[in-house]
Amino acid sequence: MTLQNLTFAVLLAIAIGWLLVIGQNIILPIIAAFIVVYIFVETDKLVGKLPGISKLPDWVRKFVIYVVFIGLLAGLISLFTVTIQELIAHSGTYQKNLVQIFSQVTDLVGEEHLPSWDELRAKIIGAINIPAWLGWVTAQLSSASGFIFLIAIYVAFIFGERSSFSQKLTAAFPDPVKAARAQQIISEINTKVGQYLGAKTLVNVILGLVSYVIMLAFGLDYAGFWALLIALLNYIPYIGSIFGVLLPVLLSVVQFVSWPWSLALFVLLITAQTIMGNMVEPLLVGRKVNQSAFVVLVALAFWSSLWGVSGAILAVPMTSILGIIxxxxxxxxxxxxFMAEDVEADKTWIKRRFKVR
Incomplete structure (x- = not known):
């Protein structure tokens, strides 16, 4: 019987994995919408504590939050589109600056130790076709617009029907014990994932603002675009913050053609990331999901291999939900x-599930 159960479990895991891959276009927007709703709920709690606003009807607060969300989405798409178009318009200048950078390296090292410019361009620099890359990004952004619009529709319905979910749960489980247990699981998921996403979003907003000030002071092109990208990529554990810094620094290299200037920008952005990641984020986020570093890395590899960048962003909340289940x-x-970082971090969780006293 054990072997039979194991076989069924393996077949079920394979079937679920197959569905996650095949049904990506259907499943991913729904999951992303639920994640956004978690952030909405935490925002609603925060806004509801403000003087005067707490007296507003619940549906008015929800409507205002949703309108702001739609406005932010529209602004996000517009900012990305305009920035990519301007980058394409200036890509010729950036490409020429690559030639100047190579000339600086040649003067520093000596031409006898380097291949000719034509050889290097054919082998390396020629492969860095900035206009072609930006054109690909534009195409991806256009295809993502429909995906984002679908998420906005799902969010509206989920956010609006969230208050009636308890009644539906009671009707779905006539047995009060089963209904209470299901409600307890969902409540724990809502609490842990909601608090994590709310705190992580606040951290990312602060990091984006600090990075924007730094890049604006350096005169980096499209500082607002890069600050927004840094904030979004910081949802991805570990590697997101690295890419968030490298991308604007790489642009600074072809914009300023000054290694000391780019190095100084890199140091300041990394310093901001380090302070936020090692000092501010632990205070705000803490152990709200309680996942070991190894589990986070495996989850990051798994979900990103399934759903790309979207999967990487959703890796931590998705794995947290699975851990609770x-x-x-x-x-x-x-x-x-084994998924938990600190088994003693939550005594209530341990006592209820594993009977530890």
Whole structure:
């Protein structure tokens, strides 16, 4: 019987993996919409505490938050589109600056130690076709617009129907014990994932603003665009912050053609990332998801291989949800323990699931 259960479990895992890949265009917008709703709920709680606003009807606050969300989405798409178009318009200048950079390297090292410019351009620099790359990004952004619009529609319905979910849950589980257990699981998911996303979003907003001030002071082109990109990429654990810094620094190299200036920008942006990641984020985010670093890396590799950048962004909340569900299934409880960074971090969680006293 054990072998049969194991076989069924393996087949079920394969079927779920197959569905996640095949149904990406359907499943991903729905999951992304639920994640956005978590951020909405935390925003609604924060806004509801403000003087005067707390007296507004609940539906008015929700409507205002949704309108702001639509405005931010429209502004985001517009900013990305305009910036990419301007980058394409100036790509010729950036391409010429690559020639100047190569000349500086040649003067520093000596021509006898380097191939000719034509050889190097054919082998390396010629492959860095900035206009072609930006054209590809524009095409990807156009295809993503429909995806983002679909998420906005889903968010409206999920956010609007969230208040009636408890009634639906009670109707779905006539047994009060099963209904209470399901409600407990969902409540824990909502609390942990909602708090994590709310705190992480606040951290990313602060990081984006600080990075914007730094890049604006240096005179970097499209500082607002890069600041927004840094904030978005910081949702991706570990590697997101690295790419968020490298991209504007690479632009600074072909814009300023000054290694000391680009190095100074790199140091300041990395310093901002380090302070936020090692000092501010632990205070705000803390152990809200309680996942080990190894589990986060595996989750990052798994979800990004399935859904690309979107999967990388959703890796931590998705894995947190799975960890909570595993803790409620007796056969999978050991997995929930091994996924945790600190098993003693949540005494209530331990006592309820594993009977530790």
């Amino acid at each position: 595993f803790g409620e299934v007796p056969a999978l409880r050991p997995l929930a323990v």
